[in-house]
Amino acid sequence: MSTLAHTVTRAVVLEAPPQQVWEALTDPDALSEWLAPEVEIEVQEGGEVRCRFDDGEQRRGEVELVEEAERLAFHWWRDGAGPSRVEFVLDAVADGTRLTVIETGIAAPTAPTLLASAWGARLGSLRLVLGRLVLA
Amino acid sequence: MTAPDPTTAAGADVGAVFAALADPTRRHLVEALAAEPGATATGLAAELPISRQAVAKHLKLLDEAGLVSRRRRGREACFELQTHPLAGAVAWIDAVGAEWDESFGRLRAALGRRADA
Numbered sequence: 001m002s003t004l005a006h007t008v009t010r011a012v013v014l015e016a017p018p019q020q021v022w023e024a025l026t027d028p029d030a031l032s033e034w035l036a037p038e039v040e041i042e043v044q045e046g047g048e049v050r051c052r053f054d055d056g057e058q059r060r061g062e063v064e065l066v067e068e069a070e071r072l073a074f075h076w077w078r079d080g081a082g083p084s085r086v087e088f089v090l091d092a093v094a095d096g097t098r099l100t101v102i103e104t105g106i107a108a109p110t111a112p113t114l115l116a117s118a119w120g121a122r123l124g125s126l127r128l129v130l131g132r133l134v135l136a
Numbered sequence: 137m138t139a140p141d142p143t144t145a146a147g148a149d150v151g152a153v154f155a156a157l158a159d160p161t162r163r164h165l166v167e168a169l170a171a172e173p174g175a176t177a178t179g180l181a182a183e184l185p186i187s188r189q190a191v192a193k194h195l196k197l198l199d200e201a202g203l204v205s206r207r208r209r210g211r212e213a214c215f216e217l218q219t220h221p222l223a224g225a226v227a228w229i230d231a232v233g234a235e236w237d238e239s240f241g242r243l244r245a246a247l248g249r250r251a252d253a
Contacts, residue, residue, distance in 0.1 A: 008229055008232045008233045010236040011241060012243070014244055014247055020247065024243055033243075034240075034245075034246050101236050122144065128251060
């Protein structure tokens with residue numbers, strides 16, 4: 001079964017070793033410098049996540065995966081958007097660490113036919129748009 | 137920055153769009169309307185192994201998600217595809233991406249401060 005979902009992927013190369021980036025991802029004080037002004041995280045599977053943003057938005061979540069200095073994943077609940085899954089992946093590179101975030105959002109079961117279906121040429125852009133919305 | 141409220145992004149309820157497209161029959165109807173703008177429920181039902189009533193029900197859901205518009209033509213309503221709710225869904229995705237870009241910018245700066253300390 002595939003899912004219909006929206007997904008966002010972003011990557012950045014940071015001039016710091018993976019261990020240091022890992023601390024920035026898992027230490028609440030460090031997180032409050034970049035993720036949200038107030039962050040609480042219990043770094044263990046099933047651990048609680050709480051964030052409060054500048055505009056007062058609060059997100060709560062749950063840690064799903066902890067692989068020291070390699071991967072961290074949690075689910076959180078965006079206001080009005082249902083749960084989404086956030087996964088950070090750390091890769092050691094020559095200049096430091098490549099940090100990738102993959103956030104996968106609102107999901108519903110679906111058949112894997114959407115991308116394969118033939119759209120009219122008139123709606124080529126629609127196909128493009130749908131392609132971005134579907135994660136196999 | 138916080139991403140826009142998904143229920144108002146570009147005037148479309150992104151959740152409703154995803155829910156509407158989660159069903160294979162409704163996706164088939166979207167495709168059929170892309171190929172044949174202005175089709176009627178009867179015409180669409182002729183191409184599918186389901187009743188006209190079932191098609192009408194699916195069209196109603198697509199209508200509620202803003203994905204189709206309807207107008208009267210004689211005794212029957214005919215339907216057109218509306219793509220702007222999809223643009224709203226994409227705008228929401230882009231906003232979430234922009235949020236991560238900003239966060240990573242702050243992370244880079246925070247790590248820089250630590251290296252300097």
